[in-house]
Amino acid sequence: MLLDGKKISDEVKAELAVEVNKLISSGLRAPHLAAILVGNDGASETYVSSKVKACEQIGFGSTLVRLPADVSEERLLAEIDAINNNDEIDGLIVQLPLPKHINEQKVTDHVVPEKDVDGFHPVNVGKLVLGLPTFVSATPKGIMELLKRYNIETSGKHCVVLGRSNIVGTPMANLLSRNSNPGNCTVTLCHSRTKNLAEFTRSADILVAALGKAEFVTADMVKDGVVVIDVGITRVDDVNNPRGYVLKGDVAFDEVEPKSSFITPVPGGVGRMTIAALLQNTLQARLNSLQTQLIS
Ligand code: NAP
Numbered sequence: 001m002l003l004d005g006k007k008i009s010d011e012v013k014a015e016l017a018v019e020v021n022k023l024i025s026s027g028l029r030a031p032h033l034a035a036i037l038v039g040n041d042g043a044s045e046t047y048v049s050s051k052v053k054a055c056e057q058i059g060f061g062s063t064l065v066r067l068p069a070d071v072s073e074e075r076l077l078a079e080i081d082a083i084n085n086n087d088e089i090d091g092l093i094v095q096l097p098l099p100k101h102i103n104e105q106k107v108t109d110h111v112v113p114e115k116d117v118d119g120f121h122p123v124n125v126g127k128l129v130l131g132l133p134t135f136v137s138a139t140p141k142g143i144m145e146l147l148k149r150y151n152i153e154t155s156g157k158h159c160v161v162l163g164r165s166n167i168v169g170t171p172m173a174n175l176l177s178r179n180s181n182p183g184n185c186t187v188t189l190c191h192s193r194t195k196n197l198a199e200f201t202r203s204a205d206i207l208v209a210a211l212g213k214a215e216f217v218t219a220d221m222v223k224d225g226v227v228v229i230d231v232g233i234t235r236v237d238d239v240n241n242p243r244g245y246v247l248k249g250d251v252a253f254d255e256v257e258p259k260s261s262f263i264t265p266v267p268g269g270v271g272r273m274t275i276a277a278l279l280q281n282t283l284q285a286r287l288n289s290l291q292t293q294l295i296s
Helices: 006-025 040-059 073-086 104-110 122-130 140-151 169-177 197-202 253-259 270-296
Strands: 033-037 061-067 091-094 158-162 186-190 206-207 226-228 234-237 246-249 260-263
Touching: 006 040, 006 140, 033 073, 033 270, 040 061, 040 270, 061 073, 073 091, 073 104, 091 270, 122 169, 140 169, 140 226, 140 253, 140 270, 158 169, 158 197, 158 260, 158 270, 169 186, 169 206, 186 197, 253 260
Parallel strands: 033 061, 033 091, 158 186, 158 206, 206 226, 226 260
Antiparallel strands: 234 246
């Protein structure tokens, strides 16, 4: 059965639109997300414009700051400062990757944790590890929402996560091993140094593939009934496609789907949920700032 990220993200967005209307009818402004895009990488352009479009759909405000690929780190940090200090903006994302001359960690650290709706700031990552309320990085948060809304049983299951990046694999492993629902999995986190990878993947009840290698997971690597979450998005050249490429996940969908009990498609799976989760975080940022105003 398909885990339909489009359907569930549309549900989440409809719920968020209701919350926007509640704010506006109470005389308060809607949540506002700012995105900074450096350079003109095709994939980054696509991701950012999807996020801005999603804001417009549900009544959030949005600001897109475009900077040239050769922008100095100093100028980028100044743009972040301006947004950090702008009370009309609740959430800020800096689209990654950044050009090589810019220190990504320095940029991530510069966004104030209260506006870090991507959940990349060390303060928010630390809170996530401690299980404290925080902005959970959008892709793992979206996956948790998908598992929850499809009532996928996770407790006691063996979950194998492929990839240990700070934005996907590591927080995913953390969330799934928590004492929560979804959660309570026994988690194995695999990476490029893992030996006999297929032995791990074949024992997975839930397999999260986040490596960035098109169609890496094949049918012989999974057991019958597995739940498959395919995070990967890779552009693969295709002369028959008008765009010149097609998007592929990390899982060979056609051969793995028949063995799975649930599986996310690419596109229309995790990518959609990532955007929905980012919007949820932005609403949370807005509500947090209202609460702070009330207290002070
Ligand atoms: P990343 O930072 O490049 O991390 C890739 C991870 O995969 C690394 O931990 C790497 O191990 C591991 N890996 C690479 N080759 C492997 C192999 N042969 N066997 C086992 N592990 C291997 O990537 P990312 O940012 O997490 O993204 C992963 C994929 O998800 C990409 O396709 C990206 O475009 C996609 N993505 C999608 C969304 C979405 O919304 N759907 C969001 C974010 C990312 P080492 O640590 O040992 O190098």
